[in-house]
Amino acid sequence: MKQKTDVLQGTLALMVLKTLAVLGPLHGYGIARRIEQISGDLLAVNQGTLYPVLLKLEQEGAIASDWGASENNRRARFYRLTREGRKQLQIETQGWEQTAAIIGRFFAVKAEDLS
Amino acid sequence: MRSLRRFLTRLFNSATRRAQEERLREEIEEHIALQTEENLCGGLSSVEARRQAMLKFGGVEAMKQDYRAERGLQLIESLLQDLRLALRLLRKSPGFTAVAVVTLAMAIGANAVVFGVMDALILRPLNAPQADSLYGTEYGVDTGFQSYPNYVDLRDRNRSFDDLAAFTFAFVGLDTGDNPSRAAGFATTGNYFDVLGIQPYLGRFFHSSDEHGRNSAPYLVLSYAYWHSHFQDDRGAVGRVVRLNKHPFTIIGVAPPEFRGTLSFVSVDFFMPIVNQEQVNGENLLDDRGNTHAVFETVGHLKLGVTPAQAVADLNAVGAYLEKTYPKEFAQKSSSLARAGLTSFGRAVRAFMAGLMLLAGLILLAACTNLGSLFAARAADRSREVALRLALGASRTRILRQLLTEAVLISLAGGTVGLMGSIVLLRQMSMWQPFPGAPIHVPLNPDARIYGVALVLALVSGFLFGIVPVRQVLRTDPYQIVKAGSTGRVGRQITLRELLLGVQIAICAVLVTSSTVAVRGLARSLHGNYGFETRNAMLTFTNLAMAGYTGDEVLAMQKRMIDAMETIPGVERVGLVNQYPPLIYAAGSRVNIFKEETRDRRPSNIASMPYRFDVSPEYFDAAGTGLLSGRTFSWHDDKSAPAVAVANREFAGTLFGSVPDAIGRYFALQDGTRVQIVGVVEDGKYLSLTEDQQPAIFLASLQLPSSQSSCLVVRSHRDPQQLTAAIRSKMRELDAGLPVDISTWNTMLDVVLFPSRVATVSLGVLGAMGAMLSITSIFGMAAYSVSKRLKELGIRMALGAQRKEVLQAALGRAFKLLAFGSGAGLLLGILASRVLAFIVYSASPRDPLVLAAVVLAMLLLGLLATWIPARRALSIDPMMLLREE
Numbered sequence A: 001m002k003q004k005t006d007v008l009q010g011t012l013a014l015m016v017l018k019t020l021a022v023l024g025p026l027h028g029y030g031i032a033r034r035i036e037q038i039s040g041d042l043l044a045v046n047q048g049t050l051y052p053v054l055l056k057l058e059q060e061g062a063i064a065s066d067w068g069a070s071e072n073n074r075r076a077r078f079y080r081l082t083r084e085g086r087k088q089l090q091i092e093t094q095g096w097e098q099t100a101a102i103i104g105r106f107f108a109v110k111a112e113d114l115s
Numbered sequence B: 001m002r003s004l005r006r007f008l009t010r011l012f013n014s015a016t017r018r019a020q021e022e023r024l025r026e027e028i029e030e031h032i033a034l035q036t037e038e039n040l041c042g043g044l045s046s047v048e049a050r051r052q053a054m055l056k057f058g059g060v061e062a063m064k065q066d067y068r069a070e071r072g073l074q075l076i077e078s079l080l081q082d083l084r085l086a087l088r089l090l091r092k093s094p095g096f097t098a099v100a101v102v103t104l105a106m107a108i109g110a111n112a113v114v115f116g117v118m119d120a121l122i123l124r125p126l127n128a129p130q131a132d133s134l135y136g137t138e139y140g141v142d143t144g145f146q147s148y149p150n151y152v153d154l155r156d157r158n159r160s161f162d163d164l165a166a167f168t169f170a171f172v173g174l175d176t177g178d179n180p181s182r183a184a185g186f187a188t189t190g191n192y193f194d195v196l197g198i199q200p201y202l203g204r205f206f207h208s209s210d211e212h213g214r215n216s217a218p219y220l221v222l223s224y225a226y227w228h229s230h231f232q233d234d235r236g237a238v239g240r241v242v243r244l245n246k247h248p249f250t251i252i253g254v255a256p257p258e259f260r261g262t263l264s265f266v267s268v269d270f271f272m273p274i275v276n277q278e279q280v281n282g283e284n285l286l287d288d289r290g291n292t293h294a295v296f297e298t299v300g301h302l303k304l305g306v307t308p309a310q311a312v313a314d315l316n317a318v319g320a321y322l323e324k325t326y327p328k329e330f331a332q333k334s335s336s337l338a339r340a341g342l343t344s345f346g347r348a349v350r351a352f353m354a355g356l357m358l359l360a361g362l363i364l365l366a367a368c369t370n371l372g373s374l375f376a377a378r379a380a381d382r383s384r385e386v387a388l389r390l391a392l393g394a395s396r397t398r399i400l401r402q403l404l405t406e407a408v409l410i411s412l413a414g415g416t417v418g419l420m421g422s423i424v425l426l427r428q429m430s431m432w433q434p435f436p437g438a439p440i441h442v443p444l445n446p447d448a449r450i451y452g453v454a455l456v457l458a459l460v461s462g463f464l465f466g467i468v469p470v471r472q473v474l475r476t477d478p479y480q481i482v483k484a485g486s487t488g489r490v491g492r493q494i495t496l497r498e499l500l501l502g503v504q505i506a507i508c509a510v511l512v513t514s515s516t517v518a519v520r521g522l523a524r525s526l527h528g529n530y531g532f533e534t535r536n537a538m539l540t541f542t543n544l545a546m547a548g549y550t551g552d553e554v555l556a557m558q559k560r561m562i563d564a565m566e567t568i569p570g571v572e573r574v575g576l577v578n579q580y581p582p583l584i585y586a587a588g589s590r591v592n593i594f595k596e597e598t599r600d601r602r603p604s605n606i607a608s609m610p611y612r613f614d615v616s617p618e619y620f621d622a623a624g625t626g627l628l629s630g631r632t633f634s635w636h637d638d639k640s641a642p643a644v645a646v647a648n649r650e651f652a653g654t655l656f657g658s659v660p661d662a663i664g665r666y667f668a669l670q671d672g673t674r675v676q677i678v679g680v681v682e683d684g685k686y687l688s689l690t691e692d693q694q695p696a697i698f699l700a701s702l703q704l705p706s707s708q709s710s711c712l713v714v715r716s717h718r719d720p721q722q723l724t725a726a727i728r729s730k731m732r733e734l735d736a737g738l739p740v741d742i743s744t745w746n747t748m749l750d751v752v753l754f755p756s757r758v759a760t761v762s763l764g765v766l767g768a769m770g771a772m773l774s775i776t777s778i779f780g781m782a783a784y785s786v787s788k789r790l791k792e793l794g795i796r797m798a799l800g801a802q803r804k805e806v807l808q809a810a811l812g813r814a815f816k817l818l819a820f821g822s823g824a825g826l827l828l829g830i831l832a833s834r835v836l837a838f839i840v841y842s843a844s845p846r847d848p849l850v851l852a853a854v855v856l857a858m859l860l861l862g863l864l865a866t867w868i869p870a871r872r873a874l875s876i877d878p879m880m881l882l883r884e885e
Helices: A002-023 A028-039 A047-060 A083-108 B002-015 B017-041 B046-057 B060-071 B074-092 B094-123 B148-157 B192-196 B224-230 B274-281 B308-325 B343-381 B383-391 B396-431 B448-466 B470-475 B478-484 B496-525 B552-566 B619-623 B649-656 B720-734 B745-788 B790-798 B803-836 B848-874 B878-884
Strands: A063-069 A075-081 B134-138 B165-175 B181-188 B219-222 B241-244 B247-254 B270-273 B297-301 B336-339 B537-543 B571-578 B611-615 B627-630 B644-648 B666-668 B674-681 B696-700 B709-716 B740-744
Touching (some): A002 A028, A002 A047, A002 A075, A002 A083, A028 A075, A028 B017, A047 B017, A047 B060, A075 A083, B017 B046, B046 B060, B074 B094, B094 B396, B148 B165, B148 B297, B148 B308, B165 B192, B165 B274, B165 B537, B181 B192, B181 B274, B247 B274, B270 B274, B308 B336, B343 B396, B343 B448, B343 B496, B396 B448, B496 B745, B496 B803, B496 B848, B537 B552, B537 B745, B552 B571, B552 B709, B571 B619, B611 B619, B619 B709, B649 B674, B649 B696, B709 B720, B745 B803, B745 B848, B790 B878, B803 B848
Parallel strands (some): B181 B270, B644 B674
Antiparallel strands (some): A063 A075, B134 B336, B165 B297, B219 B270, B241 B247, B537 B709, B537 B740, B571 B709
């Protein structure tokens, strides 16, 4: 149970960072929508889980937030990537790609390849 | 780095909680508003749009919990929350809080005090380097006494000790120039400080090299406390000459503050070389192998690698050699070793302290069960609240943590109060010197160890009673409880709680029984028959050696003192006894008695070893000892007359069969003197009140070598204070330079009564605590059962139940428990009192008064504890109650 949320949080954090890197400053709802669009059902049910992740990233200094006005002039909190966040994104992207590649290779291996 | 930054931010966030909470709320609102808008665009109705948005967002509360967990330091924060809640709850029920805190304070305080005393007496080694390997030797079964020549042989012939030192008590008149006062110290061998490895605080110590035979080392080392109080920390004191019993001694040094001598329960004023003891005792004990009281104890460090068992074997080997070499003066007894500090009292003290600790532990356990059941009752009352919280998503661990926080909060409060009380008590006990004139004093310094013990006890007991309701909480089914409301499950089964309560009542009854037995015994022993009359008798102690009297001057002065006392108006009789009269702490030296015809007076041929008292002719009248047959001494029984003695009934009986048979018969002393028994007096107590009947022999002091240390027994019905003043002025007229100690015989009895006093007081205090605990626990149980069954009782009353039946239903169980518990406790208490009989004189549990008192006390207890619940049960208005639900 715990582990699953950890994985979810980890991936979610990476998605948040990437979203902000691509789209620039965005409010919580915007990030949620974006992730929903791309990942499908990951956030379809529990959009709320995004907020603890945002807080964690902010506390780590990867993102910063300010109050601003949303597209229809409501007060909203906008998140943006910091320099540190950019660095973190870069590192984690590399790490992720590496992991994905390794896992991919493992899945590709067939029994006869090992003999 | 990143985690540190996160930690700091979190710490900061914990402080700025409210603003953060607000921000999150706004963000969530914003999020849901945006989603709703989008849903509206998608064509949903406004209500449905919002509902869908909320569904999509997920559980707000759970998310908030996550968010908070992410933001602050959850553990600390929830702990603070729990604390706040606990404080609020406790403030809401001040009665419960007060009872719980006071209960625990008493229990923990009692434990801290007992531990403090135990720490000072037993756990703490002597203040000497490597005290672990420091042992005292004991010849025989239970004392360290031996003669000086034996000590020398032991020191030189053993192969187990690095070196052996010896010491004995020295009570002297210490004259610093103006005012001679009594002082108590140790006369020690020259190597004493070197064996212990103690360094002087000031000046120097004496060493073996200072000893050059009898009276060759007139040096004095002061204890730090004595130097501080009598010389006002004057560094110039070292080098000064003072007089000990009129003999000049040079102060050569001051011992370090933490060293008070090699007995943990004694604080001495000074140390002097044992080779000079003749000057203070008046008799030379250094060459007398037969005098086994010359050395109080020998101490030394065991050699590296020598086990105590090996050392004992070694000592026994030396003992066997001594017996073979000196068959007349030495009888081999088995030796043993004792940790230096308590010597032969160790076993008794340890047993007593262990008993006390056990009782104190039981009290604490009882307090815990008590509080545990109170907490369980509280938890049950709050079951609805708990159920609600569970239903709202609180985790069970969180709820348990909250309950535990409350418990620990109470236990810490109780522990603090208890500790403070115990510190006050220990400080007072530390200043207490139980016996006037004796250097007995136990310094009790409340220190980190005691604080630690109290803290640990508080925490442990907090957890102990805190976990009682755990099962209850874990079993809670929120659905059932919210649906059904709180219904008292009136159990037919005997719950653990009730069992604990029963045990607790039994413990309380044991304590109450034994304390009443002890109190009765003590009261009786103050009016017991000791073979002399302690009331209206004043004791005047003098040691003529302190004023320089020797030889024939002593007898003459003693006669003058007796005559002077008799001239005081209101004085009826005056008698004199050498050394100490019976039942005074140093009384009761024994003497070896042989049958008249025994030629070979070796230890194995001893016919009897009675207590020996050397008395003047009027002693028996002054002491109030009744003559059974024959005559007492007269002033004509002096050195020119044949040696005579007065025996007690026991001595006459064991040696000669009966009282009439003993009159006129002879026995022999160690030196061969034939002594004729001229009278027989009644039996008495001589050394302790609980001793079995002992033989005793009274010799005529006029016929013996004079003893400088003596005690006048002055019988008078005058007010003790006036009498004391009159005696003092008379004595000053006779010799202003002679220190005098005056007190009533009854006050001096305090010493022999000391163990029973201590036992009585500690049992009384613990008994009172046990009683309080029982009251609160019975009260708790009764109140709880009434409140749980209010509805049922209301229905019963509505259906026509009588007051008696209602009471029976409400309190029957509590009373049954009380009855069973008290019964069991009374039985156990009677058994325990048999043990008490060893400490407390004439403590008999089969005393109808004791039984009645215990039954009455327990009954009163029950009434007191159930009074309020009973009132509540009787005041139920069925209509009100039924309407309420």
